[in-house]
Amino acid sequence: xxxxxxxxxxxxxxxxxHKHKPTLTQDELSAKLSRLGVYVxxxxxxxxxxxxxRVVDYEITALADVLGVSVAWLLGTxx
Numbered sequence: 001x002x003x004x005x006x007x008x009x010x011x012x013x014x015x016x017x018h019k020h021k022p023t024l025t026q027d028e029l030s031a032k033l034s035r036l037g038v039y040v041x042x043x044x045x046x047x048x049x050x051x052x053x054r055v056v057d058y059e060i061t062a063l064a065d066v067l068g069v070s071v072a073w074l075l076g077t078x079x
Contacts, residue, residue, distance in 0.1 A: 007051030008076035009060060014049045016067035016074075029066060038062040 017024045026045040047053035072078035
């Protein structure tokens with residue numbers, strides 16, 4: 001498991017975006033989230049990925065949905 005001092009969700013969001021073919025851009029991720037009623041702009045996605053902005057619970061579930069990963073994986077509790 002990753003270190004507790006690191007921003008695990010942000011690192012995992014970036015990894016999951018890059019696994020998409022073609023890579024899912026931050027703008028595209030933002031648009032897909034907004035279709036679920038979760039509003040995080042491109043700058044917000046960038047801040048999440050760099051650890052500047054924290055992610056709340058409903059955002060984690062929406063991110064998992066959009067990125068096609070589990071909440072457990074996003075939280076670093078499952079590989």
